[in-house]
Amino acid sequence: MTVVHEESATGAEVPIRxxxxxxxxxxxxxxxxxxxxxxxxxxxxxxxxxxxxxxxTTNCGACTVLVNGRPVKSCTMLAVQADxxxxxxxxGLSTPSELHPLQEGFKEEHGLQCGFCTPGMLMSxxxxxxxxxxxxxxxIRWALSGNLCRCTGYQNIVKAVQWAGRKMRGEQA
Amino acid sequence: xxxDGNGSAFGSRIRKEDARFVRGLGKFVDxxxxxxxxxxxxxRSPMAHAxxxxxxxxAALAHPRVKxxxxxxxxxxxxMAWMPTLSYDQQAVLATDKVxxxxxxxxxxxxxxxxxxxxxxxxxDVEYEPLPAVVDAHQALAPDAPVIRDDRPGQQDxxxxxxxxxxxxxxxxxxxxADVVVEQDMLYPRVHxxxxxxxxxxxxxxxxxxRLTVWSTAQAPHAHRSLYAQLTGIPEHRIRVIANDIGGxxxxxxxxxxxxxxxxxxxxxxxxxxxxxxxxAENLMSTAFARDxxxxxxxxxxxxxxxxxxxxxxxxxxxxFNATAQPSRYPAGFFGVxxxxxxxxxxxxxxxxxxxxxAPGGVAYSCSFRVTEAVYLVERMVDLLACELDMDPAELxxxxxxxxxxxxxxxxxxWRYDSGDYPRALxxxxxxxxxxxxxxxxxxKRERGELMGIGLSFFTEAVGAGPRKHLDMYGFGMxxxxxLRVHPSGTAVLRVSCMSQGQGHETTFAQLVANELGIGVDxxxxxxxxxxxxxxxxxxxGSRSIAVSGAAAVTVARKxxxxxxxxAAAMLEADPEDLEWGDGRWYVRGVEGAGHTLAEIARxxxxxxxxxxxVDGQLAASTVYNPPNLTFPxxxxxxxxxxxxxxxxxxxxxxxxxxxxxxxINPMIVDGQIHRGLADGIGMALMEHIAFDADGNHxxxxxxxxxxxxxxxxxxxxxxxxxxxSPHHPVGAKGxxxxxxxxxxxxxxxxxxxxxxxxxxxxxxxxxTPAAVWRAIQxxxxxxxxxxx
Numbered sequence: 037m038t039v040v041h042e043e044s045a046t047g048a049e050v051p052i053r054x055x056x057x058x059x060x061x062x063x064x065x066x067x068x069x070x071x072x073x074x075x076x077x078x079x080x081x082x083x084x085x086x087x088x089x090x091x092x093t094t095n096c097g098a099c100t101v102l103v104n105g106r107p108v109k110s111c112t113m114l115a116v117q118a119d120x121x122x123x124x125x126x127x128g129l130s131t132p133s134e135l136h137p138l139q140e141g142f143k144e145e146h147g148l149q150c151g152f153c154t155p156g157m158l159m160s161x162x163x164x165x166x167x168x169x170x171x172x173x174x175x176i177r178w179a180l181s182g183n184l185c186r187c188t189g190y191q192n193i194v195k196a197v198q199w200a201g202r203k204m205r206g207e208q209a
Numbered sequence: 210x211x212x213d214g215n216g217s218a219f220g221s222r223i224r225k226e227d228a229r230f231v232r233g234l235g236k237f238v239d240x241x242x243x244x245x246x247x248x249x250x251x252x253r254s255p256m257a258h259a260x261x262x263x264x265x266x267x268a269a270l271a272h273p274r275v276k277x278x279x280x281x282x283x284x285x286x287x288x289m290a291w292m293p294t295l296s297y298d299q300q301a302v303l304a305t306d307k308v309x310x311x312x313x314x315x316x317x318x319x320x321x322x323x324x325x326x327x328x329x330x331x332x333x334d335v336e337y338e339p340l341p342a343v344v345d346a347h348q349a350l351a352p353d354a355p356v357i358r359d360d361r362p363g364q365q366d367x368x369x370x371x372x373x374x375x376x377x378x379x380x381x382x383x384x385x386x387a388d389v390v391v392e393q394d395m396l397y398p399r400v401h402x403x404x405x406x407x408x409x410x411x412x413x414x415x416x417x418x419x420r421l422t423v424w425s426t427a428q429a430p431h432a433h434r435s436l437y438a439q440l441t442g443i444p445e446h447r448i449r450v451i452a453n454d455i456g457g458x459x460x461x462x463x464x465x466x467x468x469x470x471x472x473x474x475x476x477x478x479x480x481x482x483x484x485x486x487x488x489x490a491e492n493l494m495s496t497a498f499a500r501d502x503x504x505x506x507x508x509x510x511x512x513x514x515x516x517x518x519x520x521x522x523x524x525x526x527x528x529x530f531n532a533t534a535q536p537s538r539y540p541a542g543f544f545g546v547x548x549x550x551x552x553x554x555x556x557x558x559x560x561x562x563x564x565x566x567x568a569p570g571g572v573a574y575s576c577s578f579r580v581t582e583a584v585y586l587v588e589r590m591v592d593l594l595a596c597e598l599d600m601d602p603a604e605l606x607x608x609x610x611x612x613x614x615x616x617x618x619x620x621x622x623x624w625r626y627d628s629g630d631y632p633r634a635l636x637x638x639x640x641x642x643x644x645x646x647x648x649x650x651x652x653x654k655r656e657r658g659e660l661m662g663i664g665l666s667f668f669t670e671a672v673g674a675g676p677r678k679h680l681d682m683y684g685f686g687m688x689x690x691x692x693l694r695v696h697p698s699g700t701a702v703l704r705v706s707c708m709s710q711g712q713g714h715e716t717t718f719a720q721l722v723a724n725e726l727g728i729g730v731d732x733x734x735x736x737x738x739x740x741x742x743x744x745x746x747x748x749x750x751g752s753r754s755i756a757v758s759g760a761a762a763v764t765v766a767r768k769x770x771x772x773x774x775x776x777a778a779a780m781l782e783a784d785p786e787d788l789e790w791g792d793g794r795w796y797v798r799g800v801e802g803a804g805h806t807l808a809e810i811a812r813x814x815x816x817x818x819x820x821x822x823x824v825d826g827q828l829a830a831s832t833v834y835n836p837p838n839l840t841f842p843x844x845x846x847x848x849x850x851x852x853x854x855x856x857x858x859x860x861x862x863x864x865x866x867x868x869x870x871x872x873x874i875n876p877m878i879v880d881g882q883i884h885r886g887l888a889d890g891i892g893m894a895l896m897e898h899i900a901f902d903a904d905g906n907h908x909x910x911x912x913x914x915x916x917x918x919x920x921x922x923x924x925x926x927x928x929x930x931x932x933x934x935s936p937h938h939p940v941g942a943k944g945x946x947x948x949x950x951x952x953x954x955x956x957x958x959x960x961x962x963x964x965x966x967x968x969x970x971x972x973x974x975x976x977x978t979p980a981a982v983w984r985a986i987q988x989x990x991x992x993x994x995x996x997x998x
Contacts, residue, residue: 071324080322085240086233088456090405091489095912098405126233139231143223146881150711151230152237152405152456177920184912186405186457187711189884190920 257905406456706746727793886949
């Protein structure tokens with residue numbers, strides 16, 4: 037799989053770097069311009085359009101993915117910086133037969149409306165629960181403060197993360 | 210619950226939409242990829258007001274990956290340099306003569322991808338001749354103010370319109386009789402809806418068929434199609450607008466933007482699909498802003514607290530083009546509902562609109578056509594009156610609320626409120642919040658010098674435009690179509706003209722139909738947003754979906770159910786008059802449990818049964834619902850804040866909201882809508898502001914400056930409800946989507962002003978940032994120079 041620019045094209049000579057990235061468990065090779073943002077590699081190069089872009093100043097977090105397990109705003113990382121890294125996106129959360137508890141929690145607690153912030157929220161919340169399986173409401177709000185939502189007023193997102201935490205800890209959701 | 214349905218489908222806690230969104234499988238406009246698709250980027254003006262001397266695109270055209278560059282001159286040759294707005298003004302698509310606001314569209318580059326397109330923007334050379342900018346609306350009508358709109362024949366100044374409502378004479382009389390009159394200037398600052406997904410389009414002009422297909426962020430896809438037809442000359446039946454999933458709209462995505470038109474023209478020229486997705490800076494600088502109303506309110510009352518009348522003067526800053534998205538005969542939207550929830554003798558308002566060197570807009574951000582401004586005004590004035598009379602603001606409101614027996618109530622400005630039980634909602638709020646305990650706590654804190662505030666807001670919304678007789682958008686009466694088809698196996702497809710941007714229509718509308726037909730919610734699919742596959746209508750904004758399209762969905766379902774009655778009568782060999790509907794079946798009166806379900810009837814309709822006269826071999830119907838009136842949901846809100854006297858930092862400790870939107874189709878979704886609007890209230894009251902400097906430079910162009918609430922600024926909302934059905938809506942439902950955005954800012958501001966009372970602060974304008982609050986405490990409130998003289 038080859039990516040020259042944001043998508044395959046021919047044209048001006050630009051410096052190209054070959055990178056190897058593992059995305060949702062599958063290793064991909066791509067040829068990219070050094071300036072290509074990771075979010076564009078994911079969205080256009082790999083067709084993983086669940087990761088969204090909501091701003092141009094790294095504030096909104098709609099592009100959040102996990103890079104080597106840590107939540108990263110993929111609009112503020114170059115694709116070349118992900119060379120050799122493990123990247124997880126929202127598409128890798130569920131299997132065809134089973135949703136991740138966070139995805140279930142967001143459905144159960146109405147933690148989404150337009151759905152645009154949801155993938156980034158899910159990835160930030162996943163990082164939180166992996167680090168802190170039983171967070172308090174304040175800890176959840178802090179952990180998600182890098183993710184803007186314009187629809188939900190956040191409360192149901194907090195409840196969704198709590199729901200998922202309970203399920204992951206084996207308690208009654 | 211309803212006249213016919215039993216409301217059994219009205220309790221769902223699952224949204225159909227979620228399945229794709231939680232998997233990252235939504236389909237938003239920037240997810241659309243077509244073979245050969247090019248990418249557009251917009252060159253924008255760095256100046257607020259300047260003559261264009263020359264535009265040189267030769268270097269950009271020489272870029273190896275650039276396909277074309279579109280200029281205003283090229284558009285002018287096609288008669289497309291200007292486009293009509295929803296307010297019967299015109300707006301420049303690409304500037305030809307002058308630029309009139311910073312961020313205005315000047316040229317459009319089309320390249321192989323978005324990186325190359327952005328590179329090429331740097332290669333365009335525009336020579337500007339700067340002109341003085343009109344930034345302060347109060348200076349717009351000064352005799353020496355530069356005329357912004359010299360493109361308009363006969364336009365000698367920056368005046369757009371004067372509009373008034375109510376009885377000025379009667380107001381003068383009641384003011385003369387009043388014991389007390391309180392006056393206050395206030396600004397509802399310019400803010401922005403800032404949906405998380407910006408605006409964008411993919412335009413695909415097929416040169417062979419002559420068909421134009423457009424994927425875009427359109428809250429009103431049918432209106433967009435009509436405008437494109439008018440602008441391009443492509444016949445309407447060959448234009449298809451598709452709004453797939455939209456990442457929030459909030460009124461930002463009602464109108465047509467220059468970028469959409471440029472992408473369409475670019476696709477015509479290149480004969481390839483063209484995508485244009487704006488970035489956040491472009492969204493904040495150039496798309497529909499909200500508010501920007503400079504208001505002077507006067508309230509008259511007796512010394513016992515009986516409110517007699519209200520008088521308001523407004524100076525409305527509309528920016529450089531009047532592109533306000535509102536019913537065309539209402540240049541100030543529904544600001545006329547500024548009498549609020551109170552039984553007044555007289556009211557009058559006058560609104561003057563002016564051009565300034567700023568982006569166009571005005572009606573957006575869940576405003577229900579300026580009801581945000583109306584509610585903010587009246588709720589601030591009532592609080593100021595309470596201060597003047599030294600009365601409890603809850604008691605003052607309770608004393609003046611319209612009583613339940615007065616509905617339908619005709620306001621002093623000519624609106625007919627459909628239904629309400631205001632005292633019940635207010636009493637419930639005070640009880641839920643523990644109002645008297647809060648006041649006791651506040652008194653104790655004041656003794657210790659701590660600043661705690663309790664703010665109330667009691668609001669009446671006006672949502673669900675039509676009726677079409679009075680209300681039109683772009684010449685289209687505000688009625689909405691619905692089509693329903695029941696398949697032979699008894700499942701159904703509903704097609705509606707509204708367009709969700711997260712409000713859950715796919716679920717709620719399925720519930721409405723399922724409830725009428727006695728089938729499962731999962732057995733109804735909802736189609737919206739594709740103009741080839743949906744009936745005509747004017748879209749989703751102004752909380753009109755449930756009120757108008759929802760009523761259309763119920764109406765069309767009942768039509769189908771009546772068809773089913775005739776077919777069931779044929780099946781049962783009975784007189785249709787002898788049939789009754791219940792428990793999801795048509796049965797002969799008195800023989801419950803027998804009869805036929807919709808699935809059985811649908812099968813028969815498509816089979817070999819002899820059909821009665823006038824019945825086709827199908828179960829399908831269409832309708833256009835023209836509402837007899839708006840719906841008037843209402844609510845009682847209370848906000849508790851703590852203010853740090855040393856820093857001016859406001860913390861919202863509690864927010865209690867009692868909403869009444871009549872019958873709730875899906876309580877889970879209703880609550881989510883309210884949560885959103887309450888967060889909007891925190892944002893507008895405390896953080897959000899699109900500001901300009903004296904040269905017209907836009908100072909809110911990114912999320913670094915335009916601050917939106919995060920999970921940290923929002924408390925856990927405490928919600929309550931009462932149910933006062935709308936008497937004219939088929940299931941008694943009223944709109945709800947914008948109610949909390951309309952009602953909550955006043956509650957927050959009233960709370961902060963209540964907290965600052967010991968400091969002698971009477972009023973300070975939003976946003977109440979730490980700096981603004983600190984200045985108010987020092988007696989140096991910001992923007993006091995904006996009073997209307």
